[in-house]
Amino acid sequence: MIAFLVSGLTFAQEVLLNGGFENWDDANSPTNFTKKENIEKESTEVHSGAFAAKHTGGTKDLGQTVAVTAGNSYTISLWYKTGTTAEGDTTNSRIWAYWKNDDGTIDDNGEELRGPSNSYFTDNTSTWTQYTTTLTAPETATNFYFEVRTYKNAVTYWDDFSVIDNGPSLSIKTNVIPGLTVTANNGTVNTNKGSIVAIYNIVGVQVANQNLAKGVYIITVKENNKVAVKKVLIQ
Incomplete structure (x- = not known):
């Protein structure tokens, strides 16, 4: 019956791999990330654990694709700390992420996360700051591409990336x-x-x-x- x-x-299931940057293939390649431009293994400026990722700008990306289930709710979060003024422009980094299907980017959801609020993360050279949001995977979604970008001469430290599958969004x-x-x-x-x-x-x-x-x-x-x-x- x-x-x-x-x-x-x-429900609470982590689907992003190595979000804490504790595993590295080499000094410039965090394990499980497919896009890793101008990345360095960082052991001094960390939010948790032993390592973080130091990201130097020039419109450079750090990204990973994760499998998702259409209709499920996902909580996306990350911690960041902008570099000092001596390291470059401190207000030029952002999340740049979107839903995908088997054929590529979903047109209606291609600009799901261009933010925060279609802008840049604030200058926070003195403290680590969390960005988080919760979204529902569209009907045709099969993947979520989690990417962050650092621009111009900016330096950003990234740590504790997370994509939590909260299960079906019944509402x-x-x-x-x-x-x-x-x-x-x-x-x-x-x-x-x-x-x-x-x-x-x-x-x-x-x-x-x-x-x-x-x-x-x-x-x-x-x-x-x-x-x-x-x-x-x-x-």
Whole structure:
């Protein structure tokens, strides 16, 4: 038997790798980052742990692509500290991130994070500062490209990047596939429309659609450009 629930669940799963910059392939290449221009391993100016990333400008980028689930809520955050005036222009760094699908940037969401507020991070040479925001992945999103930029002669120290998957955003992505039904048989969830792209258990861990035990699950179904999120109880 399968029953639909309306109560809330809490999810929290980090999907960005090496956001604390503790692992490096070499002195200029933080592990897991695919874009790493003018980056140096930094051990003095750090927010936490042993290392941070020192970023020297000239419109230079530091970025990583992470897989996401359409309809899920994501909390994006980072810590930054601008360099002293002796190190260059201190007000020319920003986040430059966007949603992507399998074909590239999503047109309607291509400028999701050009900020903060389409501007630059403030001069904060005396203290580390956090930037954070929470967004919902669009219906066609399969990836999120997390990038920061440093411009001109500026120097920025980056640390503790994070992309937290909070799970399905039920308030805006619930059952938008007309006529969708969900059934369970022998520990497997089935749908009459679309395809199941993700199943989470009660503690927010993504699980395989096989031998599911009795309990509460969150199921995301996708059909073309439509997404439905179902919270279900398998009894």
